[in-house]
Amino acid sequence: MTDAGRETSPLPHLAVIGAGPAGLTAALTAARHGVRVTLVDAAPEAGGQFYRQPARELGARRPEALHHQWRTWERLREGLRRQEQAGWLRHLTDHHVWLVERRPDGFTVHALLGPEQEQPVEVRADAVLLATGGYEKVLPFPGWTLPGVVTAGGAQAMLKGTLAVSGRTAVVAGTGPLLLPVATGLAAAGVRVAALVESADPRGFVRRSRALSAQPAKLAEAAEYAARLLRHRVRTLVHHTVVEAHGTDRLEAVTVAALDGAGRVRSGTERRIACDTLAVGHGMVPHTDLAQGLGCRIDGVAVHVDDEQRTDVPGVWAAGEATGVGGATLSLTEGHIAGRSAAARLTGAVPDPRDWAGAARARAALRRFFAALDDVYAPPVHWAEQVSDDTVVCRCEEVTGGAIREAVAGLGAGDLRTVKLLTRAGMGWCQGRMCESGVAGVAGCPDTPARRLLARPVPLGVLARAGDTDAPQGT
Ligand SMILES: Cc1cc2nc3c(=O)[nH]c(=O)nc-3n(C[C@H](O)[C@H](O)[C@H](O)COP(=O)(O)OP(=O)(O)OC[C@H]3O[C@@H](n4cnc5c(N)ncnc54)[C@H](O)[C@@H]3O)c2cc1C
Structure with a gap:
């Protein structure tokens, strides 16, 4: 096992998970304010969903043609390069984080690396910032x-x-x-x-x-x-x-x-x-698995944060779509606030909200806007009526609409968990991430997100070694 976070510097160390607009902004902001940052992302390049880049080998001549706010991206990319060169920031690409563990002396980020994602990597940090975005419903x-x-x-x-x-x-x-x-x-x-x-x-x-x-x-x-x-x-x-x-x-x-x-x-x-x-x-659903694994409070489907983007778990911040779906500009704004707050608290300064007052005003306005948009863009109320009995609803386990209806009408299931136990809907590879809302709609149950303690499938050998404190470490 490699310990990608093992360093001797006395400076505070923040692990930021997710290099989309929120995580990238948070990482750069924290690095500029005296914190060592390790930015961990599953993707081969920074940018997240919004600034997703063509693979280098394609040699795209005008990648900006597919993008909005290209100047903002150029600024972020340049900031990343500078902070890496200055040694304030390390960017770990292709690292798939499956768990963030709370320890008495901080946090351990557990990730998987390699083409088969079977090589375990650990990053030790004093604090964690979750910027894992969302996925599509x-x-x-x-x-x-x-x-x-x-x-x-x-x-x-x-x-x-x-x-x-x-x-x-x-x-x-x-x-x-x-x-x-x-x-x-x-x-x-x-x-x-x-x-x-x-x-x-x-x-x-x-x-x-x-x-x-x-x-x-x-x-x-x-x-x-x-x-x-x-x-x-x-x-x-x-x-x-x-x-x-x-x-x-x-x-x-x-x-x-x-x-x-x-x-x-x-x-x-x-x-x-x-x-x-x-x-x-x-629509979109926030990624909350890592936050759930840490025991953070979830409000509805999103990670709960306070005005400084802190979760209710000390030492854990969250920003961007993981805290509620609201587009790239809101993610940038929240990332900025989270980075400022984390830097202030980790360096022992007194956080002063006046330092990010403009961003806080923009955040409030954007949240109001996206709440209104969310209201307008709700799926048709009676969409589940179109799902015929032979339509597969849970694709991993091939559970049909008919089987789900039978679990409710014939077997008395009244909630998602019972439907899952009776039909296996949501028990497959995606663990319900893709079908949860579909199953809930067809069953007529509330769409309450399941608790998933691991953010992704993990080989058993890696799981066994993760609990072994004597496991060999160091690169
Ligand atoms: C598929 C998709 C396409 C989109 N297309 C558009 C578009 O065309 N136009 C538009 O305006 N908006 C689009 N959006 C919405 C927009 O991308 C978001 O508003 C914005 O990117 C949110 O920024 P973020 O930083 O919160 O999250 P993201 O940009 O989603 O970044 C999250 C990052 O976290 C990383 N991550 C997540 N989980 C883990 C993990 N366990 N381990 C390691 N890394 C992890 C991901 O690899 C990703 O890089 C799209 C969203 C999605 C999901």
Whole structure:
């Protein structure tokens, strides 16, 4: 086992997990204020989801073409280079963190390295900052397991990371602001986007217009996307949903339909659209596994933090989408506050909120904006009615909608845990990360996130050695 954090410096040491907008900003801010930082990320490059870069060997000539806020990224990248050179910051790439352990003298970050992710690495630190972002929610519908159906973020990640597209004719569907960059990004890359199918009710935007208009920059961004959709002649169907994906060996078409005021499919409005790719997403869910493993309080689906971005576990900060979904700018802002607070507290200074007053005001405004947006972009209320009994809902364990309904109606299951025990839904490789909301919706149970104490599958040999304090250490 290697101990990547073993150093003799007397300076305080902060481990930041996640090198997306939040973690990168937090790491640079803390390093600039007198703290040694180890930045740990599973990806081969810094940037997270928003600033995901094409693999170097692809030799992309204009990577900025796929990005917003490229200048901010250049500033962060340059800051990272400088802090690494100055010896304040170490960036550990390809390190998959599976547990953060609390010890009497600080924390141990346990990660896996290598192509098979079987080589254990430990990082010792005085404090930890969790900036692990979020992942996409996808709700099931008949045909969603066909090859050619991908998540909207997955299509975007593939485009940004490999410069490849998954087909020639795409439908982008579901709900949420992420659909806009996905549809325009695919269209700009030469894919014919046959339709953008958004289930949100436009009346929701009118209802929340006051909160939404408080962020003119975001409105300008939305207008820019609308112009691009027009330019690429993408047909936009608002208050519509995909009811079924069709195909034998792979996707050939989708059926979409309008929704009524109650969020049900309006019968007679179904239409079929030929496509070989369906990029679908229903919003984002914060990554909370590492925080849960540390015993941090979770509010709803997000890590609870105070005004300084501290969790309720001493020595643990959290920032970005792990603390609530709100886009890259909010993540940058929270990362800045978390970095300032952690640096002040670790160097023994008295934290002064006036040092980050501007960021705190921006954070409050952005949180209000995204709360309003979240309200507008909720999936259709009655989406689960479209899930037929033979639709696979839990893909890892191949549990169908019918089996889940039988567990509820026939066997009396009244909560997610009992449904899981009776059907095995959520017991597979993803441990319910992908299907939890789908299973809850079909079962009619509250969507309460399961406690997962390990953030990723870990080889048994690594687990056995992690508890062994005499295990050989040092590189
Ligand atoms: C697939 C996807 C595509 C998106 N596309 C867009 C887009 O096109 N436009 C847009 O405006 N917004 C997009 N978003 C939303 C946007 O990326 C986020 O708002 C923003 O990136 C959040 O920043 P963050 O720093 O909180 O998290 P992220 O950017 O998600 O960064 C989190 C980092 O943590 C790392 N990490 C997580 N868990 C571990 C672990 N256990 N061990 C080690 N490292 C870990 C990840 O590798 C990642 O680098 C997308 C989100 C996703 C999930």
